[in-house]
Amino acid sequence: MSEGWMTVVAGALRAGDGRWLMHRRPEGKHHGGLWEFPGGKVEASEMPQQSLVRELHEELGILACAEHCDPAGFAESRLGDSGPRLVILLYTLTAWEGDPRAVEGGEIGWFTPAEALALPKPPLDVELAARLFRNC
Template sequence: MPEMKLVHVAAAIIVDSEGRVLIARRDASQHQGGLWEFPGGKVEKGEAVESALARELDEELGIQVESARPQIRITHHYADKSVLLDVWRVERFSGEAHGREGQPIRWVAPSALVDFEFPAANTPIVSAARLPDRLFITGNIAELGASSDQYEAELVRRIRQLPADSLVMLRAPELDDEAFSRCYYRLLDVCEECGIALVLNSSLELANTLGADRLHLSARRLKSLHTRSQFFGRWLSASCHNQEELDRAAQLGADFVTLSPVAPTASHPGAPVLGWNQFWQLTEQSTMPIYALGGLSDEDLQEAWNHGAQGVASISSWWGRF
């Protein structure tokens, strides 16, 4: 059987000043007709992706791209074709978007994207559109020399200084289940008040007992998970360090992962690191949003985007900021 041709498509997550995302509905006569999609179109032979994106958005929506950056690249195999979706995030544009080809369009809040039916290939793009570009991971109690109550108070103070729509992971292996649970419920109240999403880094059993909506698994816990349905919440993510772990996370339907270590870290001096080239090779094979982790800070965001990352996950750079 001949190998299916790979169709290269430039697509856009277009965000307006209110943080809403633009989606369009495919004509019934098209492939995957009637479903919603992120605007874009085929990259012609010899054409730069950015040029194809600008051309397609002008033709389809009547807008001119002023700035765009890479968001995620997904290769998806349908029964009749393979598609490389090269997705860019557009946050600055001129013109008023409208369906120039008669297609219905709609501006929706990122959280509402799950209410629309997209082609299967768009599932990770929906996740990427709903996730921020930074993941803040809590540091160790030992770094503060604090009691569990002091640690909790410090976390509350730091979380209150983050912008709305941030993503925070509670990782505190030094706490026993009782203290961890108290801390989780306290932070959950604060995060809900501030419009921040809280991810629990714990065992599956504790997360389900607490009724957590988001769970992040260590590589060891990821390996022992049998099915996605074992977690009762909505968002599942995991720590990955190699292709095998990325494949396992994808098989279980993880919404996103962290991939580390990209650079040397103070906590693991001399340990092997991926570097950006290997990180890029791994993201190119992935079907999930990936946060780059390990020795990175906000200053590495552009480099992370250029190498296929959703953004940067940080522990030390956030923890040492105050």
């Protein structure tokens, strides 16, 4: 983490049928009610993929391996954006152990790329989804 901004990781989980997992943030939290790729803050002692494995276990109750986290892109907040300054690193995953569930509240759903693009999302997740699903 760096002074004035925060590194965040997010996971785009793809099921065998081509649908993607999205997490709806609990009401009452920042961006409550909006859909996002699950993930969270990178701690100072962690590499991003390690952080994603930890976050996916905490948020979804699944076990993932860092080797199965493939870099897919990033998005960053702009000067003048409201809220905390963020850089989100997005990784795709097609393998994990367990059935994802919303451990920390909110809900999860599996969506086609077109459905995921249409969901109300925080601005950086809008960017990430547009890049991820560009060729779908």
